[in-house]
Amino acid sequence: MKIMICPLNGPRNISEFTYGGEFKPMPDPVNCSDAEWADYVFNTDNLAGVVREWWMHTPSSYWFLVERHTVTDEIQRTFDPREVFNTRVDFNTAKEIAG
């Protein structure tokens, strides 16, 4: 079976993982337009080449990022999302939910 290296749990069978979609920055849900939000929710780049995407190690519910070639199916790199999310992201939504 194909092996994927989980940044938390090490090499595991690909069947232990769940694909979570393309990695794309989320627009501010409160201030963005409907069109921007629809584009974020539905549209994908769907590239034939190296893509960056979310995966989850299902038994441990651990989410991480993967760089994978979508033509050759080679997994080039797997890494913890901390590498990308290194600063705090504040949306105005937080206030709305609290209020």
Place this chain on the structure above:
Amino acid sequence: MPFNLLKYGLSSEYPVEVDLPPPKELKSSYDVVIIGAGGHGLATAYYLAKYHGISNIAVLEKSYLGGGNTARNTAVIRSNYLTSEGVRFYAESVKMFQALSNEFDFNIMYSERGQLTLAHTDATVRSFRQRAEVNKHFGGRTEMIDRQQIRELVPSLNLDPGHLPVLAGLWHIDGATARHDAVAWGYAKQAAKRGVEIHQLTEVQDLIIENGAITAVKTNRGTIRCGCAVQAIAGHSSLLMAKAGIRSPIQTFPLQAMVTQPFKPFLDPLVSSSALHCYVQQTSRGEVVFGGGSDPYPLFNTRSTLDLKESLLAHAIEMFPFLANAKLMRQWAGITDMTPDYSPIMGLSPVKNYYLDAGWGTWGFKATPICGKTMAELVASGGKVPELIKPFGLERFSTFQQVNEMGATAASH
């Protein structure tokens, strides 16, 4: 036809019929350029020539005629979907399929065997009731049947597979199969007869767009100007759309299938189970075809994987235990363009005179005739979207008006 047979029988020479004229040089300009010579593209060309008198058409194919997903699907024809938009559309397609052999004077081996979908949970039984009613409403023949009736229809089926006993079935009498290659060939032959040019080994490399309208396509055999263009390429739709600067919600997944050695006829209907992620049918040659759900993650590659094959076969054997000893002859994969709501993307695009026929996921083959007919109407009218395909426009994803087609093969998994 019968008189022809008599005539040839008495003559010493059998007239050689030319199916497709030999390849020609590309002209510098066409009224309509259709990208992709699969079932959909060829059907669009055929109906444009037949009903709308437009025959200055080039159908461009990067590989060979009908060699993409037209040749890779499992040739299921049915209309027992869930949404009224979907059922209306596919029911029309089934009707057209029934008349296709006569229309082509070429046997597409259309065989109306009925399609049986199995329910293993109460939730599925409820959704089947709804599908049966929607289907009946739009003139299809679909009914709910119980275990006894299933046993009579398919005696070789195991009604108690493991932890998932069969509760009921959705019996779709209109369900059918046909020879998928023949559908493409029939359309190609009849379109060519009416003056449509089919250019194989002609790959569209770029789309030339001026002032928001398509004016030409750049191919490996030179650039050709066009009045309008239709893209009908399954499997790589989003890549071509990206060349036109169109964002799409399509994600591309492989779907794996396989076929066994031939057996004596034992299975008349097409049988599928959503809970077991498997559909099974016996071809007219006696081979048993298995198809399953899409792969678990996107890929532009027709490679096969052992784990998916293993799980598909395990489920197939639960349904038909005697197949455990069957030898597999071939296995393959097709590339499916999945949309978030399991409905196609048809109609206008943000680029003027550039029409879309994309997002055909696992439901493309069964829509071939109606798709060709409606796309031809769209092209001939210069962009007036026919009623039947209005719900399938690309803009539905920005106006939040999706057509949630949970009756699709991949969706029910």
